Amino acid sequence: MIELGDVSFLPAGAACPTLAEATLRIGQGERVGIVGPSGSGKSTLGYHLCGAHRLALAGRTNGRLAYAGRDGTDGAPVGFAGLVGQNPEAQLFCRTVYDELALALLARGEDEARCRHTAQALLGRYGFADRAQASLGSLSLGQKQLTAVLSMLAMEPRVLLLDEPTSYLDAAAADRLFAHLTELSRVHGWIILVIEHDRKRLASFADRVIALDGGRIVHDGPANAWASWDAEVDAGGDALSSLPPFPAVSPDAAPLVELHGVRFGYAPGAPVLDGLDLAVGPGEVVALLGANGAGKSTVLRLIKGLGKPAAGRVALGAGLTAAHDVGLMFQNPEEQIFAHTVAAECGYWLENRGVAPEERLARCRAVLAGFGLADLLDRAPFSLSFGEKRRLCLAAILVAEPAVLCLDEPTTGLDAANMAAMAAEVRRQAAKGRAVLLATHEEAFAAMAATRWVTLTNGRVASDRPNPHLAS
Secondary structure (H helix, E strand, O other): OEEEEEEEEEEOOOOOOOEEEEEEEEOOOOEEEEEOOOOOOHHHHHHHHOOOHHHHOOEEEEEEEEEOOEEOOOOOOOOOEEEEOOOHHHHOOOOEHHHHHHHHHHHOOOOHHHHHHHHHHHHHHOOOHHHOOOEHHHOOHHHHHHHHHHHHHHHOOOEEEEEOOOOOOOHHHHHHHHHHHHHHHHHHOOEEEEEOOOHHHHHHHOOEEEEEEOOEEEEEEEHHHHHHHHHHHHOOOOHHHHOOOOOOOOOOOOOOEEEEEEEEEOOOOOEEEEEEEEEEOOOOEEEEEOOOOOOHHHHHHHHHOOOOOOEEEEEEOOOOOHHHHEEEEOOOHHHOOOOOOHHHHHHHHHHHOOOOHHHHHHHHHHHHHOOOOHHHOOOOHHHOOHHHHHHHHHHHHHOOOOOEEEEEOOOOOOOHHHHHHHHHHHHHHHHOOOEEEEEOOOHHHHHHHOOEEEEEEOOEEEEEEEOOOOOO
16 A cells, blocks of 8 residues: 655655655554654655655655555645644644534535434544534644544545644543544554554554654564664663752742732633632643643643633732743743744743853753753754654753743653653753643643642642652
């Protein structure tokens, strides 16, 4: 079904290929996991495997490509493959959830009655039927990601590539998705290609794993063989053992941020937050947990001042302002970056504060070095991998040393090593007396990085407890 022979890809303006001499053959019904460190070429390989390389990538492809026995130099045949990228918002076009699925079904040749029946059945399977007429603008990023996935499932392609498909999904939605993908592969013969950092979930799903490093395939074999190979690669020490300790938090310390009776919604009569109370003091790291649409991102945006409560209030510590003292990292890094170079992106907040160019550059170099981005100062931010964009967004906040950090899904696109590094950085920020709030679906990250777990349900705090994984 899919054949690649010595395929390499050189991005426009780059000196080194992001994919080098890839030779693969993938047959009908295979479930393939694609793994590797951030920036290793996973997405580039995925685009070539599904035949979307001409549409998705700017640069030059060399080598032999074939899809279902046909030459694939210029891409796969129309309808051969479906693709959901790391940024779901980039591939949503319609007004409502139903319209998005119907677009795919109409492209498949379904009439209107059949469209409605198929769309409702698919939405119902994922517990999303009640949002069929919801506008896409009213959805959380996780709900948008689910919509993008469902629109591709509705097209019934022969090959489906999902690039980090659970980045923004809650655990229940992710479980439904992988159970469905397994069925589509086994019963209908779909080729399923999944780029994923969640090793546990991938190991239980894939029957074959392809690992990349530096743009080259370094492992290709059954999932059970990958488990042994992966353990060998990871041998040599547990990255979590070196996490810095949390500071001692004084119960008498004044909170750096408080929310009192906050009510907020994006449409009349549809509150996302409904009487929410929360306080975070210096040195505390609060993991905000909850299902997609629970209001986690909304809490962070209100603290930054990107919205005003309809009722209640958001208060910062004495002398603090949202503009100067609250750093917010968005869920989607592509909504946040805008500058022409990594150095300019990282230094933008400092420039607004009037920091001199020499000091600005020195501070940017120092913080970027901590995230492995020191050699990319002159790169265009949009040319980075998704994980590199994520780290750049955090660097651009930390360089200004805000008193309150609001990090929305900070581990999206990060491999295990970078997730541990992110947790270590969060702990270091807490040790400096900062208040940190994390919106996350990654329980493993919450276990490493947070002092408290706060679960949101129905617009309120359903539970607020110490991190159960920390020693008492």
